[in-house]
Amino acid sequence: MNKQANLLQPVSYHDQRVDIQISGRTSKLNHIDIAFLGKTIPRTYSDNKIHNSRGYDWWVSKHFALKSDLPEDKVRLYLELLEMSYPHYVELFGMAPSNIANQRIAVVYGSSRERVREAMLDDGFLRGVHKTAGGETMFYNRAGYNFPSHREHHQRYIVIHETMHAFHMALNGHSTWAPNWITEGLADSIASHVYDPETKELTVMVFDRAPMNYITTGLKQFKAGNAPSIEAINNDPALKRGLNFFVIHFLMQDPIRQHYFKRFLAKLMHKNPHSGDTLPTANRLLKEIFPNWEKVERQFQAFVTNVRPTFQIKSGPWEQNGGAYWLRSDDSKTLHELTISPHKQAHHAVLDFPRPQASSLVDTTLSESIAIKIDFEKSHIHRGQIGIGLRAHRVLHQDAQEHVIPLMLTEGQRLSLGSIASTDPIKSLALKSGIAEELAKTGRLGMTITQQDGKLIVIAATKNHKQTLNFNLPMRVNLNTLSILGQGMNHKLTPYLSSHTHTVVHQENNNTDPWRYAQPDLILRAFNACENYATILRHCRSQLAQYMQKLPDPSQHLSITQAIHDLISKWQPQIPTYAALTLNGIDINTYYDAQQPYMTVNNTSNTAVKIMISPLSLSSNKHTEVKAKTTAHIKLDHKMAVVNYTLQLNDLVAGGQIDLHDTLFDGVYLSVSKSDGRLTVELSGPYSGQTSGEISANFISYTHSGATKTVWRKPVSIAPYEHKVWRPTELSLQRYKMGILEISAILDVDGEPLKLTKRVSL
Known part of the structure; x- marks a missing residue:
């Protein structure tokens, strides 16, 4: 830049x-x-x-x-x-x-x-x-x-x-x-x-x-x-x-x-x-x-x-960058907690953002495991705590109670496993010097966590070093859920959960369709034709539904496309010609660029389409040919109130009419013009809501302060799409010399207080 x-x-x-x-x-x-x-x-x-x-x-x-x-x-x-x-x-x-x-x-x-x-x-x-x-x-x-x-x-x-x-x-x-x-x-x-x-x-x-x-x-x-x-x-x-x-x-x-x-x-x-x-x-x-x-x-x-949230922020100013979570700085002296508990039986999207990219620092292939990657803010390595809370059930008096067991990395040096009972000692193991030193240099650490034979096994890894740390833990922990815990630092922790399966595959062509179906416009055209002519196209809803409900399955997309084309071919002779043109992917609209009107012809079909306009457009004397898969912008005469057009696609010919004046409106405007020695004041209304206020004119002299005064004032209320014009005798230009006429409208426009001002030098 x-x-x-x-x-x-x-x-x-x-x-x-x-x-x-x-x-x-x-x-x-x-x-x-x-x-x-x-x-x-x-x-x-x-x-x-x-x-x-x-x-x-x-x-x-x-x-x-x-x-x-x-x-x-x-x-x-x-x-x-x-x-x-x-x-x-x-x-x-x-x-x-x-x-x-x-x-x-x-x-x-x-x-x-x-x-x-x-x-x-x-x-x-x-x-x-x-x-x-x-x-x-x-x-x-x-x-x-x-x-x-x-x-x-x-x-x-x-x-x-x-x-x-x-x-x-x-x-x-x-x-x-x-x-x-x-x-x-x-x-x-x-x-x-x-x-x-x-x-x-x-x-x-x-x-x-x-x-x-x-x-x-x-x-x-x-x-x-x-x-x-x-x-x-x-x-x-x-x-x-x-x-x-x-x-x-x-x-x-x-x-x-x-x-x-x-x-x-x-x-x-x-x-x-x-x-x-x-x-x-x-x-x-x-x-x-x-x-x-x-x-x-x-x-x-x-x-x-049936909605079940995966995330619960129990405390703390948590942020999310991709699949990583981190805390903004605050002065808390206790651990902040963010729980992540995916529901496997949910009937809605779960963790519907890209799963974290694979990392050589963690092993996500192990069954019954959980992995995390920590990207450290290097200046914070020797302060604060970051880690996860593992969820375990402990049976007391025949009642199962869920507990969170903290597994924390402190000051980039030691890994500690907390306890369920406050009287139990915290178990701590130090990182070996090689892994601690590389951590300090690279700012990255991976941990893969499994459980076996009453032990919690943590494999800590940097790029060139690995260390296995074993903690005695007789209880089973749930390795499909966790809490992220932290205090006093801005490190980013990325969890790798087996239930986080959302992946992004970029194809050669961009596709915003949520099911990544390559031709969403094709189905939408067929759908609209069915809805418009459901009484003619018998059973079209059930025919379409059997294909539309398969859209979430990419393996069905090719067969869906062929089936929709077959339906379109079957329906085309049964509906009016202009509707058949739309069904084939021809769409017409008009718009203004400033005061200049245009017609757009969007041709998504595989064949060129001809359009003839009456009166003649400024862009073409006879007709315009719009090639397949293109959009034409046809310049129209701004004096035209109505546009008549004829479309031809192969043997399909249909006409239509568009009223141009319906599209020329731009909301609230104040304008002032001179004509016949008098000012004309015009105000247009909003698109919606109530608008009221006051419009006034002040004369401000260049030379005599005593001549400066309000010369015209009027309360105003204007409806949506309304246009009001005033030519008050008080604004006759012969009355004022050597100064400025300032016209102001102070309005409440659908809840927006506004002041519009125009000035005329005399």
């Missing part, structure tokens, strides 16, 4: 490269271009609504523009995380923002809450981030505002979460067409992540992880709410993150439910409800789209009832 080379230079989307390997929910970063723009504000979906701030600079990657006062290494980290998250944002919503090649998604990440407040004030807001929030994405300008907490995982979480909201808003201007459980549920779910800074591998949508454990939160809220239904959660505007998290994962853990959820999202976005209509519209659509809603509700109750 060369500041001098890129200083104040605009950088094209097409000139920015990002190389990411994607397999399911996991992204691995290989390369990223990041450019420093200084005070040059790039084009974003927040155009004209986001400004420069003292001490902040702009940086851009391919899809994101970050305004920050943080050090360069943090800027790079957050842009890397966002680029790794971007393909998963697209997968969740089934689409990308239409003009992403020309407008990036804006992100603000300040060094503190107060510094973020300054940036928000500079952008016209009259407050900072809510006191209870670690970040906030604003409806007015579609920008996410973030600041770091003391928790490293939260620093990453918040930028992935808030930028998900900004992505959501970039799709059609706002996010309020969706209820809380979708907006916050999707953002919390995708930000529930595991990140390995060593390999630059990010896994999103993690259900079962250690810090910020929404499973525990969700179970508490489910109990407190007396087992609420999805309908009740939808109709409750209160934010309950754990319940939202459960609904999203429930709907997306099953291939059939996932496709109905994707269809529901697309239909809800198309209906574009706002304000008080959002919740009832969503509730009605859920019941219309899912064929048997009562069954879905029963399945949700069973899903939550």
